[in-house]
Amino acid sequence: MSEKKLSKKTLKKVWWTWFFWNGCSQQAESMLGMAVAHAMAPAIEELYGDSKEETSAALKRHLTLFNTEQQVGALCPGVFCALEEQRANGLVNDETISAVKVALIGPTSAIGDSLWVATIIPILLTIAMAITRSAGDFGWLGPLLYMILYPVATAFLSNYMFRLGYKGGLESISQFMASGKLELITESVTILGLIVVGALTASFVAVPLPIQIRSGAGDNNVLVDFDVLVNNIFPQLLPLLLTMLVYFLVGKKKWSPIKVMGLILVIAAVLTALGYLFKVYS
Amino acid sequence: MGVFEAILISLFVYLGSIGSIVGNTLGWYNLGRPLVAAFVVGLIMRNVPLALELGLLLQLAYLGSVTPGGAVAWDLSYASYIGVAGALAFTSDVETAKNLVWVFAVLGGGIGVAMWNLSYALNIFLNRIAQKGAEEGDTKKMGLANVVGGQAIGFVLRFVPALVVLLTISITGDSTNLVEYIPNWLMQGLQIFGGMMAALGMGILLSFLVKRKIHFAVFMVGFVLIGYFGGMISVLGVAVIATIVAAIYYTVNSKKEGVPA
Numbered sequence: 001m002s003e004k005k006l007s008k009k010t011l012k013k014v015w016w017t018w019f020f021w022n023g024c025s026q027q028a029e030s031m032l033g034m035a036v037a038h039a040m041a042p043a044i045e046e047l048y049g050d051s052k053e054e055t056s057a058a059l060k061r062h063l064t065l066f067n068t069e070q071q072v073g074a075l076c077p078g079v080f081c082a083l084e085e086q087r088a089n090g091l092v093n094d095e096t097i098s099a100v101k102v103a104l105i106g107p108t109s110a111i112g113d114s115l116w117v118a119t120i121i122p123i124l125l126t127i128a129m130a131i132t133r134s135a136g137d138f139g140w141l142g143p144l145l146y147m148i149l150y151p152v153a154t155a156f157l158s159n160y161m162f163r164l165g166y167k168g169g170l171e172s173i174s175q176f177m178a179s180g181k182l183e184l185i186t187e188s189v190t191i192l193g194l195i196v197v198g199a200l201t202a203s204f205v206a207v208p209l210p211i212q213i214r215s216g217a218g219d220n221n222v223l224v225d226f227d228v229l230v231n232n233i234f235p236q237l238l239p240l241l242l243t244m245l246v247y248f249l250v251g252k253k254k255w256s257p258i259k260v261m262g263l264i265l266v267i268a269a270v271l272t273a274l275g276y277l278f279k280v281y282s
Numbered sequence: 283m284g285v286f287e288a289i290l291i292s293l294f295v296y297l298g299s300i301g302s303i304v305g306n307t308l309g310w311y312n313l314g315r316p317l318v319a320a321f322v323v324g325l326i327m328r329n330v331p332l333a334l335e336l337g338l339l340l341q342l343a344y345l346g347s348v349t350p351g352g353a354v355a356w357d358l359s360y361a362s363y364i365g366v367a368g369a370l371a372f373t374s375d376v377e378t379a380k381n382l383v384w385v386f387a388v389l390g391g392g393i394g395v396a397m398w399n400l401s402y403a404l405n406i407f408l409n410r411i412a413q414k415g416a417e418e419g420d421t422k423k424m425g426l427a428n429v430v431g432g433q434a435i436g437f438v439l440r441f442v443p444a445l446v447v448l449l450t451i452s453i454t455g456d457s458t459n460l461v462e463y464i465p466n467w468l469m470q471g472l473q474i475f476g477g478m479m480a481a482l483g484m485g486i487l488l489s490f491l492v493k494r495k496i497h498f499a500v501f502m503v504g505f506v507l508i509g510y511f512g513g514m515i516s517v518l519g520v521a522v523i524a525t526i527v528a529a530i531y532y533t534v535n536s537k538k539e540g541v542p543a
Binding site for chain 2: 017019020021022023024025026027028029030033034035037038040041042044045052053055056059060063070071114117118119121122125126127128129130131132133134137139140142143144146147150151154155158181184185187188189190191192193194195196197198199200201202203204205206207208234235236239240242243244245246247249250251257258260261264265267268269271272275276281
């Protein structure tokens with residue numbers, strides 16, 4: 001019996017299927033199970049096409065519960081292809097495949113979410129917003145840039161991760177993770193993100209303090225304007241405090257964003273009332 | 283906004299949602315982002331500059347709205363498209379639109395979350411089709427369950443409710459001047475609320491980015507640059523400085539640890 005090997009064409013098909021349809025049928029039962037089985041279908045056909053039992057067993061192996069961040073997580077179907085290929089050649093058993101699948105869920109979700117979804121996307125959007133904000137009549141360049149840059153960069157990343165998963169095997173992946181290079185990249189990108197988020201906070205978050213003390217009843221002569229006073233002491237102090245409060249509630253107290261939004265609504269109502277009370281608004 | 287525009291925008295609500303036919307990279311993470319959604323609505327409703335103003339506002343508030351582990355706090359696609367289209371349908375005044383956009387964004391986001399939960403439950407039936415296919419050793423049933431079934435459910439739950447909402451907005455927008463009915467104090471309150479909402483996006487983002495105490499100091503670098511020197515430097519300028527700092531950090535540390543750069 002000759003050694004079984006997945007063709008380039010099949011591997012390409014697996015990646016394309018994954019790239020476009022990785023989130024089509026999410027549900028509580030198996031999360032991305034159907035998407036994995038769908039992506040793996042071409043590989044399963046090629047490896048086990050001559051046996052109905054083997055095909056059925058392979059499909060069942062991949063319909064089980066699976067989850068990952070789907071873009072960086074393109075690594076996973078790559079690894080599955082390599083494993084199924086080895087299994088077809090009698091080098092790997094079913095238990096190993098199941099164990100590796102479960103083991104991949106945690107780290108690939110964590111890296112994908114923290115590096116790509118929570119860092120790269122906001123940073124790209126931030127740059128797009130900065131362009132829209134600064135470019136005047138050419139503000140549309142911001143969203144247009146993001147619309148082109150993000151999918152192209154992600155497609156390259158996803159394809160790279162898929163090939164890494166298939167060719168590199170588990171050993172080289174864990175070597176890469178242990179080398180410290182990933183931490184260094186993440187830390188560098190985090191520094192970039194933090195500085196820009198700081199700039200955005202100072203630039204866009206607005207919290208007024210509509211309290212003024214006037215020289216007399218019915219008098220329009222303002223003696224102390226607390227809004228001006230606070231900003232003279234430390235520019236944008238209130239926006240900073242509000243942002244830190246949101247960070248504290250979401251990050252430490254695990255409030256849901258909806259709950260925080262409700263709190264902001266309440267604070268906004270109080271500030272509006274204060275403004276009318278001190279006759280700043282009319 | 284006419285019927286044709288409403289249909290087109292509803293189509294984008296669907297395309298920008300999680301798991302649409304174009305995939306999450308082109309859909310949820312791209313067409314579903316507020317800045318992009320606002321641009322699309324602006325093109326459809328032929329008022330790109332105003333739409334972008336609203337897009338900036340929503341994008342800041344929802345910048346931290348990502349989906350770790352698939353938990354959707356709100357449906358960004360629904361909130362952005364309905365929010366911007368709703369505001370544009372009622373006014374062409376920048377300040378009024380900036381206040382109105384929140385009303386429609388919250389409305390859209392609420393419907394979106396309900397639809398997402400519904401699709402999450404309904405998709406379980408698809409798993410039966412897929413399981414049956416696996417039992418029979420039929421690889422074709424995987425695509426049938428994942429894409430055909432998933433899209434049928436997704437399309438109905440996104441496109442139809444969005445169209446109903448947008449058509450209602452369109453009819454109301456043509457016949458009444460909603461803005462006249464909104465009292466001054468409510469407009470004032472919405473404006474303050476809108477300015478504060480950007481803190482939501484920034485605060486959530488910080489909860490992802492901050493891993494050590496020193497990270498607060500790094501955040502303050504960007505904050506102080508704009509706070510004290512905002513007249514001289516733009517956010518884009520700070521982004522350039524941040525990129526240089528990150529590049530230096532990477533190079534210095536990769537040499538130190540002996541990791542090839």
